Amino acid sequence: MRTHRIITIVGGGLVGSLCAIMLGNRGYTVHVFDRRRDVRTYGGERGRSINLALSHRGVRALQEAGISAQIDTIGVPMRGRMIHYTDGSMVFQPYGKDGEAIYSVSRAALNQLLLNAAEQHPHVHLHFEECCCDVDVATARALFTRADGSTHSVSADCVIGADGAYSVVRGVMQKYGRFNYEQHYLEHGYKELTIPSSPNGTWVLEPNALHIWPRGRYMFIALPNVDGSFTCTLFLPFESTRDDEPSFEDLHSAESIHNFFCQAFPDVVQYMPHFVEEFIAHPTSTLITIRCTPWFYQDRVMLIGDAAHAIVPFYGQGMNAGFEDCRIFSELLAQYHDNWLQALREYHTQRKPNADAIAHLAMQNFVEMSERVADPMFLLRKRIEQHCHTLYPHAFIPVYSMVTFSHIPYVEALQEMERQEAVLNRIMCLERIKERWNTPEGEETIRSILRDAGYAV
Numbered sequence: 001m002r003t004h005r006i007i008t009i010v011g012g013g014l015v016g017s018l019c020a021i022m023l024g025n026r027g028y029t030v031h032v033f034d035r036r037r038d039v040r041t042y043g044g045e046r047g048r049s050i051n052l053a054l055s056h057r058g059v060r061a062l063q064e065a066g067i068s069a070q071i072d073t074i075g076v077p078m079r080g081r082m083i084h085y086t087d088g089s090m091v092f093q094p095y096g097k098d099g100e101a102i103y104s105v106s107r108a109a110l111n112q113l114l115l116n117a118a119e120q121h122p123h124v125h126l127h128f129e130e131c132c133c134d135v136d137v138a139t140a141r142a143l144f145t146r147a148d149g150s151t152h153s154v155s156a157d158c159v160i161g162a163d164g165a166y167s168v169v170r171g172v173m174q175k176y177g178r179f180n181y182e183q184h185y186l187e188h189g190y191k192e193l194t195i196p197s198s199p200n201g202t203w204v205l206e207p208n209a210l211h212i213w214p215r216g217r218y219m220f221i222a223l224p225n226v227d228g229s230f231t232c233t234l235f236l237p238f239e240s241t242r243d244d245e246p247s248f249e250d251l252h253s254a255e256s257i258h259n260f261f262c263q264a265f266p267d268v269v270q271y272m273p274h275f276v277e278e279f280i281a282h283p284t285s286t287l288i289t290i291r292c293t294p295w296f297y298q299d300r301v302m303l304i305g306d307a308a309h310a311i312v313p314f315y316g317q318g319m320n321a322g323f324e325d326c327r328i329f330s331e332l333l334a335q336y337h338d339n340w341l342q343a344l345r346e347y348h349t350q351r352k353p354n355a356d357a358i359a360h361l362a363m364q365n366f367v368e369m370s371e372r373v374a375d376p377m378f379l380l381r382k383r384i385e386q387h388c389h390t391l392y393p394h395a396f397i398p399v400y401s402m403v404t405f406s407h408i409p410y411v412e413a414l415q416e417m418e419r420q421e422a423v424l425n426r427i428m429c430l431e432r433i434k435e436r437w438n439t440p441e442g443e444e445t446i447r448s449i450l451r452d453a454g455y456a457v
């Protein structure tokens, strides 16, 4: 067995910096290289989501790395979805029970927190403005270009590609072994806008919710920030496929942008004094799903986070899944007494199917967020689903809760989705379900449907 001591991590983003801390905690000497300037000196780049939903999987990984204490200072708890209809009415739909919440955290603040913790670690060394341009996978030697154009190579026992969806490390691996790779761009793009805080620094909408304006083929969402503002994202097709379908292509002038927002999201424009200027100034970004295999080459190179499995953001799980990769890989190193090849094989065996499952769930959730939540019968279905969970908390766990508030493997959540869909379809077909669902008689009928489907209730 080769003894690993020195590790190169390419990418000091969210996943790379957490991975560095975890490996540092296991006694490895870790060098992290990032092509960007140090995010702590300028506050982060535009064009990526400014805030992210952090849920249980992410929190658990941060806890295990010993850095969860400050989450409250950089995040706002969101206890459910606030759905905004075109007529201005709203409905709140809780995510879980007993105030379970996900956190809206600032990407830059979380990255800064992780980099501070990494920097304070005696075994971790950070290097910025060093862009990886090549890796010799057989020897784990990586080549970097500095800001002045000079290059240098770095030797290590293993190179970890934590360099995101457009990973250079993955690009190199594609030339070795039987590496499979697949990428898929969504026909939707996204653009970020802002709802500023009120003059006294408070939120102008309910702060403890993820706001959604579902409009079928497109949607607008808003996540709260600790400073009283909201970061909003418009998800819209790049090009229209029908005459009546809006697209980014159509929004080419101040007037068309203004008219579109006033028509589609009339209740929110009053809170966005600069939305037209922001719309023109901010980039329209793409959304990509990446599947590849295997995620390692011998015990010399491995992929983690978006480099291994970029997904669309509609389940709020990309970062959470990447953080879970870090936790599970660290646990496997412990389990296999730091035998990297064994740990890597098991890491890939465990994580790859789960990454594929959450990629699938994330695509499905776009339809739920943009379309289904606007349907009153769907909201009733969600209430019944939650009621089943309250009645049978161990036997019936809604898929959203499995993904967001548990560490149950994503694969199991995906399998459960089909079973629950079938059960809820049957329940929703019951006569007068709206009046009956929470009566003793209705509950008994629901119980027998659950039993039929194999639930131990």
Ligand SMILES: Cc1cc2nc3c(=O)[nH]c(=O)nc-3n(C[C@H](O)[C@H](O)[C@H](O)COP(=O)(O)OP(=O)(O)OC[C@H]3O[C@@H](n4cnc5c(N)ncnc54)[C@H](O)[C@@H]3O)c2cc1C
Pocket: 010, 011, 012, 013, 014, 015, 016, 033, 034, 035, 036, 048, 049, 051, 052, 053, 054, 130, 131, 132, 133, 162, 163, 164, 165, 166, 167, 168, 190, 233, 304, 305, 306, 307, 313, 315, 316, 317, 318, 319, 320, 321, 322
């Ligand atoms: C609109 C949107 C909303 C999202 N919302 C959520 C959410 O709510 N919840 C959630 O969990 N996830 C969310 N995600 C997903 C999340 O952003 C990613 O999963 C997460 O950022 C992945 O982290 P990473 O460290 O693997 O990659 P990245 O964050 O992409 O970091 C990669 C790092 O590598 C560096 N790098 C790249 N190439 C090189 C190179 N050649 N040399 C050196 N350094 C390099 C980059 O500078 C960067 O610092 C969202 C994504 C998008 C696009």
